[in-house]
Amino acid sequence: TKTGRMKVVSGPNVLTMKKGFKRLIASRFQGGSVIEIDFSALEPRTALAAVGHQEYDENCDIYVMIGDDLGIDDRNIAKQVIISFLYGAGINTICRLAEIDSTTLIPKLKRLKEIFLYDDVVNSIRSQCAQRGYFTNHAGRPLLPSSDKPGLLFNNFTQSTAVDVAISGFSSLLSEINNLSMKTVPLCFIHDAIILDVPKDELGTIEKMSSGLST
Numbered sequence: 772t773k774t775g776r777m778k779v780v781s782g783p784n785v786l787t788m789k790k791g792f793k794r795l796i797a798s799r800f801q802g803g804s805v806i807e808i809d810f811s812a813l814e815p816r817t818a819l820a821a822v823g824h825q826e827y828d829e830n831c832d833i834y835v836m837i838g839d840d841l842g843i844d845d846r847n848i849a850k851q852v853i854i855s856f857l858y859g860a861g862i863n864t865i866c867r868l869a870e871i872d873s874t875t876l877i878p879k880l881k882r883l884k885e886i887f888l889y890d891d892v893v894n895s896i897r898s899q900c901a902q903r904g905y906f907t908n909h910a911g912r913p914l915l916p917s918s919d920k921p922g923l924l925f926n927n928f929t930q931s932t933a934v935d936v937a938i939s940g941f942s943s944l945l946s947e948i949n950n951l952s953m954k955t956v957p958l959c960f961i962h963d964a965i966i967l968d969v970p971k972d973e974l975g976t977i978e979k980m981s982s983g984l985s986t
Contacts, residue, residue: 773914774927775934776962785959785966793966796958802971808944808981809964810937814857817933821909822888837886841879852876856883857929859922889925896924910935933963941965944980951976 772778779786796805810816812833819833838849851869862880866873884890897919899906905913906924909932916927941960948955955977956968969977 773917774931775912775938776930777960786961788961796966798968799956800954800968800970804969804971804974805958805966806969806974806977807961807964807966808941808977810940813937813963814929814933815853817909817936818857818887818929821929821932822892824886837883840886841882843879852879853883856880857887857926859920859926861922887925889921892928893921893924896928908932908935937963947980948977 777786793805793807798805815833815837832846834846834850834853837853838844838846841849841852843849843852848869848871852865852871855865855868860868862873862876865871865880866876869876896906896916900916900919905915906928907913908928912931912935914927914931916924944965945957948957953973953976954970955973958966958968960966967977
């Protein structure tokens with residue numbers, strides 16, 4: 772897509788595959804495992820890191836931590852509000868998805884904008900577009916936004932940067948697997964996750980490798 776997120780051109784639609792179908796994928800190795808490695812809360816963590824927020828430790832539950840700041844005790848509601856905000860959803864949409872009224876939501880969105888330096892990011896993007904006709908994400912990759920709506924601009928910046936983090940991390944993982952001449956086989960890449968077919972005797976090594984993936 773425009774931001775670099777994967778899309779299926781042919782073959783099975785692994786990007787929207789239900790968990791039940793994933794469980795049916797069998798390992799080619801005797802006693803092997805098909806595993807999924809993903810980044811935890813990749814987009815909010817990436818967005819925070821890109822604007823210099825170092826206080827959000829990689830080991831914390833980002834949705835609980837920001838939820839506490841917003842005064843939202845329910846993690847699922849906090850996650851829905853944060854993700855919807857990052858995706859540029861409107862107030863009515865967020866209210867419906869998070870099952871929260873607009874009077875309660877509006878001050879929380881204001882606080883989210885402060886946390887993610889939303890206005891600074893959007894103003895920087897608009898300035899770049901005015902000067903060059905495009906803007907660059909945190910990794911320096913150029914993007915051509917389809918409109919100048921603030922929500923779309925912020926989402927394009929966040930999503931594209933998160934894509935680059937994921938690709939960089941998984942590329943590093945696969946290079947290490949290759950350098951060690953391991954038998955582990957990559958099966959598919961799903962946005963912020965990679966699915967691998969792992970022999971039994973390599974599972975511990977893969978677990979150690981994956982723990983090093985960090986935003």
